Amino acid sequence: MKFETKLIHGGQSEDQATGAVSISVYRSSTFHQYELGGNPKWEYSRTGNPTRAALEALIADLEGGVAGFAFASGSAAIHATFSMYSAHDHFIVGSDVYGGTFRLINKVLKRFGLEFTVVDIQDLAAVENAIQDNTVAIYFETPTNPLLQIADIAAITKIAKKHKLKTIVDNTFATPYNQRPLELGADIVVHSATKYLGGHSDVVAGLAVTSDEKIAEKLAFLQNSIGSTLGPDDSWLIQRGIKTLGARMRVHHANTEAIIKFLENDDRVARILYPGLPDFPGHEVAKKQMDHFGAMISFELQEGLDTKKFVESLKVISLAESLGGIESLIEVPSVMTHGSIPREIRLENGIKDELIRLSVGIEDEEDLINDLKQALDKIG
Ligand SMILES: Cc1ncc(COP(=O)(O)O)c(C=O)c1O
Numbered sequence: 516m517k518f519e520t521k522l523i524h525g526g527q528s529e530d531q532a533t534g535a536v537s538i539s540v541y542r543s544s545t546f547h548q549y550e551l552g553g554n555p556k557w558e559y560s561r562t563g564n565p566t567r568a569a570l571e572a573l574i575a576d577l578e579g580g581v582a583g584f585a586f587a588s589g590s591a592a593i594h595a596t597f598s599m600y601s602a603h604d605h606f607i608v609g610s611d612v613y614g615g616t617f618r619l620i621n622k623v624l625k626r627f628g629l630e631f632t633v634v635d636i637q638d639l640a641a642v643e644n645a646i647q648d649n650t651v652a653i654y655f656e657t658p659t660n661p662l663l664q665i666a667d668i669a670a671i672t673k674i675a676k677k678h679k680l681k682t683i684v685d686n687t688f689a690t691p692y693n694q695r696p697l698e699l700g701a702d703i704v705v706h707s708a709t710k711y712l713g714g715h716s717d718v719v720a721g722l723a724v725t726s727d728e729k730i731a732e733k734l735a736f737l738q739n740s741i742g743s744t745l746g747p748d749d750s751w752l753i754q755r756g757i758k759t760l761g762a763r764m765r766v767h768h769a770n771t772e773a774i775i776k777f778l779e780n781d782d783r784v785a786r787i788l789y790p791g792l793p794d795f796p797g798h799e800v801a802k803k804q805m806d807h808f809g810a811m812i813s814f815e816l817q818e819g820l821d822t823k824k825f826v827e828s829l830k831v832i833s834l835a836e837s838l839g840g841i842e843s844l845i846e847v848p849s850v851m852t853h854g855s856i857p858r859e860i861r862l863e864n865g866i867k868d869e870l871i872r873l874s875v876g877i878e879d880e881e882d883l884i885n886d887l888k889q890a891l892d893k894i895g
């Protein structure tokens with residue numbers, strides 16, 4: 516089955532009880548057990564729910580894993596994944612990660628004794644040099660939020676395997692439409708399904724997928740034990756969103772190409788970060804491991820231009836956190852999505868105060884470009 520067909524018919528796409536082509540929402544907390552001490556398929560919705568299970572089967576299918584797990588948010592999926600490990604286990608983490616992941620690591624996981632070394636994930640020698648006797652896994656995003664840095668997944672998983680480490684990839688920005696890390700050797704993929712997978716900015720959800728049966732057992736245990744599971748209504752929304760992922764991504768990509776051309780030709784734009792640009796540092800690796808370069812763009816305006824006024828002057832594009840929805844969203848990471856990272860660390864990692872991140876939606880491309888133009892005209 517081709518990927519675009521899998522989006523619609525993959526996993527478990529029909530309701531098994533009725534044949535309904537849209538999976539039913541099983542809004543039941545518990546299930547009648549007809550035999551005491553039997554082994555029922557469904558017992559309690561935290562442990563397993565048919566609507567959530569359909570989504571979990573679908574994401575496992577799309578990422579090429581053996582099992583998928585749905586959580587109440589991307590952060591919950593990441594938390595459950597790190598919960599497989601114990602105090603004094605050491606992780607190598609990419610320096611550019613979503614601010615909330617940085618916060619989870621530094622303010623929560625470290626308190627439970629997990630240890631972390633932050634490295635530039637583009638630098639393979641730095642990754643290998645950071646390995647210690649107690650290192651258990653390498654965790655990174657690619658493309659990263661918000662600098663869109665590209666990590667070489669195949670090369671990193673090769674290093675990981677050599678040292679018997681696991682590789683965990685946050686595939687939120689790429690989505691399985693553009694990139695499938697498990698096929699490149701990763702052990703676990705995590706997602707903020709809040710973004711492209713849901714696709715309509717109307718649900719917060721997270722997913723984890725693994726290619727390893729033993730990890731799948733651990734994640735199933737932790738999902739049930741921690742209990743941060745995704746409810747049936749939200750599971751249904753994510754499955755519905757995924758059905759149109761291919762159609763949406765084609766428009767996201769076309770609009771992004773047009774906006775990149777516009778930004779490249781405007782003197783008021785100083786720097787554009789986008790993996791599809793031939794002179795972008797990660798371009799060659801992105802070309803190798805991604806089917807398309809995605810629809811996230813970061814950029815900086817020329818020094819002295821008023822970033823605040825620019826983002827506040829947009830009329831079609833909304834100033835808002837989040838990304839991957841049908842509507843275009845713009846934000847300033849230093850103040851918004853990455854505000855929880857101390858300024859000196861942020862600057863050290865390359866996130867300037869004035870960096871702007873744009874999530875290109877599927878509106879008419881001319882409307883988006885005209886909106887950017889009128890806002891630029893207000894400041895310079
Ligand atoms: C790359 C990335 N990973 C994980 C998360 C966390 O996801 P959620 O907001 O669904 O908890 C986000 C954003 O929130 C993100 O941008």
Ligand SMILES: N[C@@H](CCSC[C@H](N)C(=O)O)C(=O)O
Pocket residue numbers: 613615660707836837838851852855
């Ligand atoms: N205020 C939130 C930040 C949400 S950021 C959402 C998303 N990951 C993005 O990058 O836009 C918080 O403090 O967690």
